[in-house]
Amino acid sequence: MTYSATARVTGPVPPPPPGRQRARGRWLLTTGLLTVLLAGTSLVAVEPLRRPLPEPTVTRTLPASTVIPGTAPTIPWPQRGQAALTVDGLGSLGTSGGSDPVPIASVAKVMTAYVILTEHPLDRGEPGPRLTVSAAQAAAYPRELARGESLVPVVAGAVFTERQALQAVLLPSANNMARILAAWDAGSVEAFVDKMNDTAAALGMADTHYTDPAGLDPGTVSTAVDQVILARKAMELPAFAEIVAQRTATLPVAGTVMNYNSLVGKDGIVGIKTGSTDEAGGCLVFAAVVTVGGRKLTIVGAVLGQPGANTPVQLDRVFRATRPLVRTAAKAIGEHAVVRAGDQVATVRGPLGAGTTINATEDLTVLGWPGMPVRLDLDLPAVPARLPAGAGHGRLTAAAGDGAAVTTALRTGEGLEPPSTWDRIRHHR
Structure with missing residues (x-):
């Protein structure tokens, strides 16, 4: 009997041998475990990457x-009176002698000049408007002279420019010209004194009170600290700084007058104003310019109440008290x-x-x-x-x-x- 090669068997397929069944089961189990492990590892790895990093x-x-x-500078304060010392743009080096208001004599004329120059500004070298001495003002001159006041000679009809009048006030400390300027500006001396006090209040000079534009009246009082405040403001005015640095000036009637501040030109001192009376003693508000590290700095200070029997002695003592202050301040400033x-x-x-x-x-x-x-x-x-x-x-x-x-x-x-x-x-x- 012969069979065809293409014949098919249509009966049931026999199962695989038992060994192959067990191998297949292990393979399926391993594959499942690996899948679970890989999924878990992926979740563990991805989770921290999802969190934002904290900012540095x-x-x-x-x-x-x-x-x-370093060691702070030791300031040689005067043994008597008040004093204050500062460096413009840096700060205060301190004060001495308390803070009670005291008479300031002709230092008051710094405020007189400041008010005039803020009301009637001048550029450097500019003469400014003219003012004429009245007959009454000229007639007062002999009486003022008899009282021993500091004056410049005047005659009725004499014409001063604003600059010349300020030179008379600030260099030879002319009381009469301070009053003449006050009346020229405000109409009366009393009205001008009101302006002086209003300006002091505006500048924060809480311990200052003016009763006259010349400082002759002992009721005109201030402190060293307040006068430094004013001096710093006044030195910002070009005409003021120019005038107080002059050693002499030429005026109508009087001719050449000298600056009472004999320290000008020494130790870098460029002003500002002297004062002396029996009640005030010797007084000086001063400014000195020093150069440190290629930069110009202004030392500003005030010394009040230096004793003496008369004006020459009082001024000599205030000058002797001032120079060590200026020198110490100049030496203390440095680059650090x-x-x-x-x-x-x-x-x-x-x-x-x-x-x-x-x-x-x-x-x-x-x-x-x-x-x-x-x-x-x-x-x-x-x-x-x-x-x-x-x-x-x-x-x-x-x-x-x-x-x-x-x-x-x-x-x-x-x-x-x-x-x-x-x-x-x-x-x-």
């Missing part, structure tokens, strides 16, 4: 203020580096322990004296996640006392990089 944090390591190192290039001002801490520093790029040098407080202001923008090494980032500003601020740029130390994906996963585990 900055910690300031430089204090907000410091002081210029309060931050050095490379000094660390802040640290930066990034996520997962990354970090860097913020450092000054240049020295910060201020003008001042030992013991003077210095502000250190840090301007630091928000720190990004990535910041290269040596990158500019922020500024640091220093200012000593009331002085001008100096600034340096800041830069990073090491580079700051955000953590890698692997670091984030590993840190999470």
Whole structure:
């Protein structure tokens, strides 16, 4: 019997052998476990990457203020009377003698000149408007002279420019011209005195009261501190600063007159005004210009109430008390580096322990004296996640006392990089 090669068997298929069944089951179980494990691992790895990274944090390591190192200057204050000493644009070097208002004699004429120049401003060298001496003002001259007042000779009809009148008031300290100017400006001496007191109040001179434009009346009182306030304002007026620095001037009728302030031109002194009476003693408000680090600074001070039997003695003593003050102040002012290039001002801490520093790029040098407080202001923008090494980032500003601020740029130390994906996963585990 013969069979065809294409014949099919249509009966039931026999099952595989038992060994093959067990192998297939193990394979299915292993595959399922691996799938579950891989899914879990993927979830574990992805979860920390979904969380946002915290922003870098900055910690300031430089204090907000410091002081210029060294021993503070010892000021040779006068043994009698009041005194105050300041450096314009830097601050006060102190005061002595209390703060009770005292007579100030012809120092009052600083306010007289200040009011005139604010009401009738003059440029340097400008003569200004003219004023004519009246018959009554000229007739008063002999009586004023008999009282021993400080005067310039005048005659009826004499014409003074505003500048010449101010020169008469500020150099030879002419009481009569102070009254003539007051009446010319305000219509009467009394109305002008009101202006003087209003101006004092506006300037914050709380312990000052004027009763006359010349200072002859002992009821005109002030303090050394208040007179420094006024002197600083007056020296901002170009014509005032120009006049008080003159040693002589030529006036109508009087001819050449001398400046009573014999310190002008010594120790850098450029003014301002003397005063002396029996009640006030010797008084001087002064200004001196010094150059430190290529910058011009003005020392302003006042010495009141120096004793003496007469004007020459009183002025000699106030001059002798003033010169050590000016010299000490000039010597005390210097350049001081309060931050050095490379000094660390802040640290930066990034996520997962990354970090860097913020450092000054240049020295910060201020003008001042030992013991003077210095502000250190840090301007630091928000720190990004990535910041290269040596990158500019922020500024640091220093200012000593009331002085001008100096600034340096800041830069990073090491580079700051955000953590890698692997670091984030590993840190999470």
